[in-house]
Amino acid sequence: MNDNGNWKPKVMIIGGLIGALTGLGAAYILIQRAEKQNIQPSLSPGEGVKLGLGVLGLLRLIADIGNE
Secondary structure (H helix, E strand, O other): OOOOHHHHHHHHHHHHHOOOOOOOHHHHHHHHHHEEEEEEOOHHHHHHHHHHHHHHHHHHHHHHOOOO
16 A cells, blocks of 8 residues: 655655755854844845845756756
């Protein structure tokens, strides 16, 4: 008895945990940099666009892994 749908929730949970840990790590780095410079962290619109494009590029790379 092979349950083909059983792997999907596991992949979603693992992916969510990895994403959450990555986000926490990025926030920690941002906070540390702001504390060293003694400023409040902020994100300009240009930096937000660069960050969004970087995330999309990463997702594209991950999607291409399955196509090979």
